Amino acid sequence: xxxxxxxxxxxxxxxxxxxxxxxxxxxxxxxxxxxxxxxxxxxxxxxxxxxxxxxxxxxxxxxxxxxxxxxxxxxxxxxxxxxxxxxxxxxxxxxxxxxxxxxxxxxxxxxxxxxxxxxxxxxxxxxxxxxxxxxxxxxxxxxxxxxxxxxxxxxxxxxxxxxxxxxxxxxxxxxxxxxxxxxxxxxxxxxxxxxxxxxxxxxxxxxxxxxxxxxxxxxxxxxxxxxxxxxxxxxxxxxxxxxxxxxxxxxxxxxxxxxxxxxxxxxxxxxxxxxxxxxxxxxxxxxxxxxxxxxxxxxxxxxxxxxxxxxxxxxxxxxxxxxxxxxxxxxxxxx
Numbered sequence: 477x478x479x480x481x482x483x484x485x486x487x488x489x490x491x492x493x494x495x496x497x498x499x500x501x502x503x504x505x506x507x508x509x510x511x512x513x514x515x516x517x518x519x520x521x522x523x524x525x526x527x528x529x530x531x532x533x534x535x536x537x538x539x540x541x542x543x544x545x546x547x548x549x550x551x552x553x554x555x556x557x558x559x560x561x562x563x564x565x566x567x568x569x570x571x572x573x574x575x576x577x578x579x580x581x582x583x584x585x586x587x588x589x590x591x592x593x594x595x596x597x598x599x600x601x602x603x604x605x606x607x608x609x610x611x612x613x614x615x616x617x618x619x620x621x622x623x624x625x626x627x628x629x630x631x632x633x634x635x636x637x638x639x640x641x642x643x644x645x646x647x648x649x650x651x652x653x654x655x656x657x658x659x660x661x662x663x664x665x666x667x668x669x670x671x672x673x674x675x676x677x678x679x680x681x682x683x684x685x686x687x688x689x690x691x692x693x694x695x696x697x698x699x700x701x702x703x704x705x706x707x708x709x710x711x712x713x714x715x716x717x718x719x720x721x722x723x724x725x726x727x728x729x730x731x732x733x734x735x736x737x738x739x740x741x742x743x744x745x746x747x748x749x750x751x752x753x754x755x756x757x758x759x760x761x762x763x764x765x766x767x768x769x770x771x772x773x774x775x776x777x778x779x780x781x782x783x784x785x786x787x788x789x790x791x792x793x794x795x796x797x798x799x800x801x802x803x804x805x806x807x808x809x810x811x
Contacts, residue, residue, distance in 0.1 A: 483598045487609040491523045493566070493617060497558045499523045503568070505605055507585070517574060517602060522553035522567040529563025532718055533618035534709060536568070538591045538625065538675060540575025540582075544691040545624020548705035556719075563718050566614065571675075572606065579695070581628050592673040611678055620654065620685045620716055623675055624705060627693020631802065633790045634754050635691045635704050636662035636731065642680060650685045657715030658687065658708040659725040662789070664807065667733035687712070694793045731807035737783040740804045744778060746770055748797045752788045752804075760785045764804045767797060782806060 490501035503519040534552070536545025549569035556565060570576035572590040574583045582589045588603025596607025615621065627633045637658040639651035655663050666688070671677050679686040689708070692701040711723040742748075746767040752758055759782065766777035780803060790805035797803060 485598050485609045485612060486605055487613075489521065491521060493523055493564070494525070495523075496525050496527075498556070500553065503606075503609065505602065505609075507602060519571070519573040519606070520553075520569060522556075523564065524556050524558055524561050524567070525564040526558045526561040527563070529561075530619040530716055530718060531564040531566065531617050532713060532716060533566045533614055533621045534568070534624075535571050535622070535675075536624040537570030537572055537576040538623055539589075539628050540570070540572050540578055540580050541628040541695045542624070542626040542693075543695075543697040544626050544701050544705040545689070546570050546576065547697055547702045548624065548709050551706060552709060560719055562720070564617075565713065565718060566617065568614075571610070572603065574602065581630075591675050592670070594673050594675055594678040607675075610675065615679055615682055615684060618679070618684055620712075621679045621687070622654075622658075622709060622712060623679075623686070623688045624691070625688055626691045626697075626701070627790065627793060629695035630693075630793055631790055632693035632754065632793045633690035634662050634731075634787075635689075635701055636660050636664040636789070637687060637689050637708060638664035638666035639687045640666055640668070640676065640680065644683070647680070647683060647685065651687055654685060654687045654712050654715060656728070657711050657723060657725070658689075659711050659723065659728055660689065660691070660704055660708055661726075661728060663728045663730050664690075664789075665730070665732040665810070667735070667738065669736065669739060690790070693790075730810045731787070731789060732810045733789075733805070733807050738786075738806050739802055740764055740780050740783065740806075742767055742780070742792075742797045742799055742801045742803050744769070745796070745798045746778070748792055748795060748803060749777065750791055750804075752791075754788055754791060756788050758782045758786060758788055758806055764788075765792070767803075770796075780804070784808070 586601040642648040786806040
């Protein structure tokens with residue numbers, strides 16, 4: 477083991493993860509800066525514990541401009557009572573707290589993308605220190621992990637809950653059972669195009685049952701999508717036996733992202749015109765988007781065509797696009 481890995485985390489919790497009852501506190505990370513020489517980043521955390529049972533780690537704000545998860549988890553943190561729980565529920569509504577306060581995907585302190593920073597470093601940047609604490613202190617405590625995501629300011633998604641195809645088929649099956657229990661309008665067998673350094677990967681490599689979401693985007697939330705997040709997390713906790721009561725389940729459409737042909741990217745910047753809306757059926761070869769050059773009039777737009785048939789499950793959100801941006805994601809409907 478490296479010398480760095482042996483160093484203790486600089487983060488100190490103000491809660492006791494072994495204590496019974498409900499605790500609201502912080503993960504305190506020392507952060508010396510111009511306006512506070514002995515300052516700290518204070519990441520809110522709630523622990524609800526009642527006797528023996530499984531442990532659920534519930535997180536949002538991994539990216540700071542995604543709001544459905546934090547809404548659901550701040551609400552859950554204030555409302556969940558110890559007598560309703562059998563086991564332990566750890567709630568961190570805004571993992572990358574500096575990014576959450578700034579309303580940005582990455583941290584304004586070090587530009588760190590927390591979801592590409594695992595396993596982290598106890599002596600690294602602020603973002604790496606947060607990742608290290610989750611890697612070494614919180615993930616090992618958990619049996620199941622739910623990490624809320626949405627598209628942030630640059631993407632918009634159909635509202636889905638998701639898990640990954642895994643080498644361990646028992647672990648995979650347990651994850652998809654939680655996806656089913658979450659009962660979002662759509663349920664996804666998800667493909668990651670860049671899984672290195674992800675929180676997902678860190679949890680799954682520890683053998684944890686991990687699920688995630690994409691519940692919208694555009695850097696905001698809607699009443700409908702916040703409601704999906706609130707119902708979904710309670711459904712999952714009830715299914716896992718952590719909370720008593722009947723799940724509020726409904727129909728879900730199962731989707732699959734089978735390979736890289738799901739994704740389409742811009743090769744130049746410009747004004748984007750979508751040819752389909754979320755949930756629309758798309759045929760292979762159809763024009764997905766047109767990108768108009770904005771430097772002059774009279775030029776033909778660049779057309780980006782679908783590489784497969786399916787339904788549009790994600791789209792670029794801002795009206796202007798840059799070279800390399802993901803402009804559309806297609807998924808196929810499965811039984």
